[in-house]
Amino acid sequence: MQLINKKTPVNIKAALTIATSALLGTVSVAGHTQESQKVVEESSWDFDTAFLYYSESDRVSAAEAIINAKKTFENDQVLNLKLTIDSLTGASANGATAQPNVQTFTRPSGKGSYQTQANATPLDDTFKDTRVQLNAQWTQPLAQNYTGSAGVHISKEYDYLSLGLNGNLAYDFNNKNSTFSVGLSYFQDTFEPEGGIPVAFASMPLAYGSEEIDSGSKEAFDATRRTDSDDKTTADIMLGFTQVINRRMLMQFNYSYSKVDGYLSDPFKVLSLVDDNGIAQDYRYENRPDSRVKQSLFAQTKYHFEQNVVDVSYRYMWDDWKLDSHTIDSKLRIPLSNTSYIEPHIRFYQQTAANFYQPFLSQSQEIPEFASADYRIGEMSAYTVGLKYGVKLSDGNDLSFRLEYYRQDPKDAGHQAPGALKNVDLYESVDAIIAQVSYSF
Amino acid sequence: MSVLYYRPHRTSLFKYSVISLAITLASGCSSLGVQPWERDLLAKDEMALTSSPLDAALDDHIYFSKEASSGGKSFGGGGCGCN
Structure with a gap:
């Protein structure tokens, strides 16, 4: 009985190895057990898999599965193939403010409507999407101390297509204790939302x-x-x-420059146009600038204590939307035995608002050139606390579980709320649970 | 006036100090590091800068969708219509 149990993962690995090889055209498809066993010995693919469930209370929930296949060839050439599938359902804030009365909104398709109860943050429950993503990355030494890497990315959703390319060059020096790297990446995305793309500030029909x-x-x-x-x-x-x-410690520093051009608005987001009493008279589709330049500095350090390993990183990001953010992420890996560990995780995040963020439009003021009430570009702080438990199984494969709690607290950046808006929550917090299982074989 | 100029000044000062820290570290790095036979701890999987690539990929997707920042550690580019 035990023997059968032990053999099962090997068979999965053999099957996946054949499937991967067949896709790459490197071996003819053969179902014979002996042959599959032989393929495993010859090529030795390593598989990492993960399944994640993300759920916000009363809002969006998402399930995401990843399978990553990695093969190291002679001369340290590495091929990495990754398949990601995720599915999203649930409700998402549409940008409008809560009101003392029931509100009715048109669905993005224009066919049908949904209602929001009095004093509740309006949520569009239309969201339902499945995404499939494929990544391939090839890494190899180019010359002594030089490593090159190149990759492609394709991601497809019902209404979205993303194509990407990336390249990276790394140079090791100082006895391989120091590495400089430069990387480039380019994405071309096409968005074809349900119901088309709204005219900026058009009234919701x-x-x-x-x-x-x-x-x-x-x-x-x-x-x-x-x-x-x-x-x-x-x-x-x-x-x-x-x-x-030194023997226990290493550090990394990155500088990133990112230029995004094109349609950067969210076609599903609106702003409430309110009168002097704070009562919504209309809903207008948002409008964001058509370019954004983001820069970031990132520093990370890892330190190996006698037993534990600590991982701390910090990121400072700023952009030409006058939004900046600080992120601190830390993990501490604590071995429980030779084969298992726990890893507590804490992450703090804080951002200022984009200069065109405003929670609503006012009838007493002119419509600005750009405006969005998307809380995700408003002032906000967030934190994550979590715990991971990992164990090496008797067959040498790795199994781990991760459970985390994520909370976002949008903040008032000093917008005066007239009349009825004083009595509703314009900056509702969001709570989410993240659960993940990972298995490597 | 001082209020007006306070923030940009602080931001650029911060950037320059981080950049000069990086340069100082880079120039002083030849005295840092280990010999090849001292890499026993650094060679462990848990000492890799990204020790759990799938966790990192999943986290990147979550925070890219829910916050206005992305990347830093790796590319923070497009890839999904989630933001």
Whole structure:
């Protein structure tokens, strides 16, 4: 019985090895057990898998699965293939403010509507998406002390396509205790949202095609749409420096420059247009600038104590939307035995608001050039606390579990709330649970 | 006036101090490091800078979707319509 149990992972590995090899055209597909065993010995792919469940209370939940296959060839050439599948369902804040009365919103497709109860933050429950992502990365030594790496990325959702390329060059010196690296990456994304892309600051039209009395028309809906699809490009440069400090410690420093161009608004997000009493008179689609330049400095250190390993990193990010953020992430790996460990994790995050963020539009003021009420670009702090438990199984494979709690606290950056808006929560907190199982074989 | 200039000054001072710290470390690094036979601890999986790549990938996806920052440790580019 035990023998059978021990053999099972090997068979999974053999099957996946054949599948991967067949995809790459390196071996003919053969189902014979002996042959599969032989393939494992010859090529030795390593598989890492993970399944993650993310759930916000009353809002979005997501499930994500990753399988990563890695093979090291002669001369330290490494091929890495990664498949990611995720699925998202649930409700997401649409940007409008809570109100003392029930509110009705048109779904992004224009067909049908949804309602938000009095004093509740409006959530659009239309979201449902499945994404498939493929990554391939090839890494190899180019000359003595030089390592090159190149990769491709493709990601497809129902309404979104992302294609990416990246390249990286690393130079080791000082007896391989120091490494400089430079990396480039480029993404080309196409967004084709349900219902098309709204005209900036157009009024949310009435839903059409239903039996309701005050139903709108398709013509009126289409008049609020600019186009069916739009593009976004992202170009990144990253400079890195890694240094071994001593037998127990190493450090890394990165500088990143990222330029994003194209459609950067969220077609599903609106702003409430309120009167002097804070009562919503209209909902207007948001409008963000069509370019953004982000830069960041990142530092990380790892230190091996007698038993424990501590991992601390800090990131400072700033952009030309006048948004900046600080992130501190720390993990402490504590061995419980020769084969198991626990790893507590704490992360703090804090960001200032983009200069065009505002929680609502006011009738007494002119509509600005850019505005968004998306809390994700507003002032916010967040933290994550979590614990991971990992164990090396008797067959040498790794199994781990991770459970984390994530909380976001959006903040008031000094926007005066008139009348009714004083009595509703404009900056509602978000709580989420993150659960993950990982298995490597 | 001092209020107006306080923030940009502080930000640029911060950037320069981090950059000069990095340069100082880089120039002083030849005295740092270990001999090849002293890499017993550094060679362990848990001492890799990204010791759990899948955890890192999943975290990047979550925080890219929920916050306005991304990247830093690795590329923070596009890839999904989640933000």
